Amino acid sequence: MLDDVMTALDTVLPRLAAVTGTPGVAVAVATSDDLRTAATGFADLAARTPMTAETAAPAGSLTKPVTGLAFLQLVEAGMAGLDTPVDQVLPAGLRGAGAPPATTAMLAAHQAGYYSDIVTAVAPTAPAEPILDYVRRRHEAGRAVEYGGVLPLVSAPGSYSYSSFGVGVLGGVVEHLTGEPYGARVQREVFAPAGMAATGIDDGTRAPAGGATGYLAFGDWCVPSPPLRTSAYPGVGMHTSAADFARLLQSLLRTARGDRGLVGPDSLAAMAAPRVERPSPHGVRSFSGLTLELADPALGEDWWWGHTAAFPWGFWWEARVWPHRDLAAVAVGNRWDMARFHNPATRSAPGLAVDWAGRWAVSGAPAKLPDTDGRPRWTGPRPTPESSHWMGVLVGERTHGLLGVPGPLPVTTMTAGARSLGDGDAGGWDPAAFARGVEQARAVAPDPAALGALGRELGPAAALWMLECGASSAEVTMPVGFYAGSSR
16 A cells, blocks of 8 residues: 555655755655655755654654553553542642642643643753653742743643643653653653664753754745753653654554554553544644544544644654554654744645645555656745844744743854755845844843734834745734733
């Protein structure tokens, strides 16, 4: 079955990279018994390092299903249950007296009352914080991290609210019940059995494998993303490759057909059972399972489960399993489209590659497409000193404001690696103007009102430039309204 799929991907993958302006894309497709890969473009533009399916990259929320598997292993061992109150499987008083009641399944399904968040980011050189210490500290503060903690950490449990921190708490449960660090646990019990030799958790105890450079993309102008590590590493923090994560999905395909693997078939079925409807970026009705995202079961043979993932501000992933077809696919691209805060699967190269791989498995490969050179067709605006400054403001707002990273970024290194994907003139690129923009945002961060005012001060020319870069509306895209608005 994979012959047609991979032939089609070899034909179209360079086009997907070109039309989405993605420096490099890697895809792995698997059945229970076969695994194939394809890749195009560059893992690093300046060094001209080719992207491959074995190239490691920060995998963001693909860490969440790993945490779910580690927890279900404990459920199978009788150490916890899906309906166990969270506070019974954490150190006494860890979440504080005012924490809302929630079960472990509610944590895994994003129903435990934690506000939607993105990722707690720190510089990679910052001291690592043990996950239980991190969970305790966050509860003691009682505030969200985004924009200096404008919103409270928790609200009433029950409704869906996507939370990396909530899955981080579940990782704390794994760490507490097993008495060993989360990273060491999943390395032994998940990664090694699945054959994921190049995968690890960036928890400060080991350096992640070298791999792809992520890019902040403004049209086809790409600036290396800032180096970051997350404190919430059970929810976000894995480094893996497309091929390695496909090995995990292949293992789960075998479990879906009845084989015992990392967990038993009943546990996998519990993870993939719809628990609450969720907003969907895929254009179909969507649900949350236990650390898994699920398509509408009404799709029948087309039903899939998996996860979309990102790591700021340079990587997007898509991973899906079609259990009725015995098919899995995962893809990564090293582009974050800064003109759109969210890069939906219907617009990103990884999302399109995985979706199309699933379609080809049913319909067969499309007719031969005319040959192209695979170069980007959408060039976007050429950089100027003015737009270089705007780029810096956006990067500073999202990094120092939204993520709350306090220290200065290695701007000189970032600007030295900036490259254009197209053939246009890059002579207007002004690294000093970019650096001034970053520092201007850092000077008022994390105050959301001041950052919002700074964005408006950039004026209509910046808004028009955002449209030229691919924004969906005439505004400077800042997520202040969502992460620092009224309590949701």
